[in-house]
Amino acid sequence: xxxxxxxxxxxxxxxxxxxxxxxxxxxxxxxxxxxxxxxxxxxxxxxxxxxxxxxxxxxxxxxxxxxxxxxxxxxxxxxxxxxxxxxxxxxxxxxxxxxxxxxxxxxxxxxxxxxxxxxxxxxxxxxxxxxxxxxxxxxxxxxxxxxxxxxxxxxxxxxxxxxxxxxxxxxxxxxxxxxxxxxxxxxxxxxxxxxxxxxxxxxxxxxxxxxxxxxxxxxxxxxxxxxx
Amino acid sequence: xxxxxxxxxxxxxxxxxxxxxxxxxxxxxxxxxxxxxxxxxxxxxxxxxxxxxxxxxxxxxxxxxxxxxxxxxxxxxxxxxxxxxxxxxxxxxxxxxxxxxxxxxxxxxxxxxxxxxxxxxxxxxxxxxxxxxxxxxxxxxxxxxxxxxxxxxxxxxxxxxxxxxxxxxxxxxxxxxxxxxxxxxxxxxxxxxxxxxxxxxxxxxxxxxxxxxxxxxxxxxxxxxxxx
Numbered sequence: 139x140x141x142x143x144x145x146x147x148x149x150x151x152x153x154x155x156x157x158x159x160x161x162x163x164x165x166x167x168x169x170x171x172x173x174x175x176x177x178x179x180x181x182x183x184x185x186x187x188x189x190x191x192x193x194x195x196x197x198x199x200x201x202x203x204x205x206x207x208x209x210x211x212x213x214x215x216x217x218x219x220x221x222x223x224x225x226x227x228x229x230x231x232x233x234x235x236x237x238x239x240x241x242x243x244x245x246x247x248x249x250x251x252x253x254x255x256x257x258x259x260x261x262x263x264x265x266x267x268x269x270x271x272x273x274x275x276x277x278x279x280x281x282x283x284x285x286x287x288x289x290x291x292x293x294x295x296x297x298x299x300x301x302x303x304x305x306x307x308x309x310x311x312x313x314x315x316x317x318x319x320x321x322x323x324x325x326x327x328x329x330x331x332x333x334x335x336x337x338x339x340x341x342x343x344x345x346x347x348x349x350x351x352x353x354x355x356x357x358x359x360x361x362x363x364x365x366x
Numbered sequence: 367x368x369x370x371x372x373x374x375x376x377x378x379x380x381x382x383x384x385x386x387x388x389x390x391x392x393x394x395x396x397x398x399x400x401x402x403x404x405x406x407x408x409x410x411x412x413x414x415x416x417x418x419x420x421x422x423x424x425x426x427x428x429x430x431x432x433x434x435x436x437x438x439x440x441x442x443x444x445x446x447x448x449x450x451x452x453x454x455x456x457x458x459x460x461x462x463x464x465x466x467x468x469x470x471x472x473x474x475x476x477x478x479x480x481x482x483x484x485x486x487x488x489x490x491x492x493x494x495x496x497x498x499x500x501x502x503x504x505x506x507x508x509x510x511x512x513x514x515x516x517x518x519x520x521x522x523x524x525x526x527x528x529x530x531x532x533x534x535x536x537x538x539x540x541x542x543x544x545x546x547x548x549x550x551x552x553x554x555x556x557x558x559x560x561x562x563x564x565x566x567x568x569x570x571x572x573x574x575x576x577x578x579x580x581x582x583x584x585x586x587x588x589x590x591x592x593x594x
Contacts, residue, residue: 158407160409161389161396161408161412164389168389168456169456177461179461180386180388180389181388181389181557181559181560228397230405233405233407330409331409332408332409333562334561334562334563336562336563336565337562
């Protein structure tokens, strides 16, 4: 239930939203797929980043018309994990990410992070952020279903002790924005994951900004006011 | 001058249009920029792929507010070239690319390739295509200005002996489509370079398809008819 008078809590996606890691995920998936003999164009991989890995692999089997046995599915997931971590040293925080989180913290705006990544991969990204103590983080391991199901954002709101419908969800992918709608939250899209602006609007974005720095520059639009 | 009755000639971009190489270019540029101490978000690099490298570096200096001396500019260009060629073994032809070119050839539709890449980088990509003998290829070295200037497509049309305004330009980036408009040609956008559909329409695309296979599946829409 939205509360009048207080700024909305923020639920942040991680990859492509706070850290510049989408393209490393894309290349790691493509490498893993290629190693398993699966040819999928790179742009099609890109458009799946941020969704549940399980759903990605389901869709992949349908699209390629090729059923994968449990061993192949495990090899793909492990290949992606290994390939991403090998590339993780080139990942940095997105412009304005730490500044945005610091401003929210200084103004008493609650926020949490909710990512489709498993704990180990998420930890490598979280290490790039200067998170104040006590910021809730929800990873893939903690929920039954990842994006575009709403579970991650519902769990993040629960950890903050707020209603999901009172929150802004900030994400770079259509999966974040679809999950936001499922959670009853308003979605803020960021171009920093490489989607087009219209793709984010079509997935239900309430507003679209370039990256965290651009969101910070327009923060009043979300109801977060400067100190009186 | 468009000619009634004959199918239009096709002028193809190469990277992201016929071969699946855009993300390798993106990572190579980001690596080169990072090695020169320049932090630029990866999605911003992505949105510049396909434009003239010189214009890219001009825009980069304006956006970062940092002037680069000729040595740094040369190091960036060489770093990208080296980084791309190191990744080139993972590049493949896009789905339907060779089939599309074969169908055009079999139906007597003239076509050419026009790329912002220099000859050495372009050669690695052209080797993935089964080009019939005599298909004109125009590379960066052969014109004064690359995309979004129209020179590459004008030169390609000249090599075919046709008017640019009678041609379809097929490309994955907004730079292709802007250059197509400058050349007086109709632009066909492909999603296979990772741009959003609306971005391509906003840059003037006459039609947008997923990739070469999807264009081939809808080839009648371009006026190329099956054999009588």
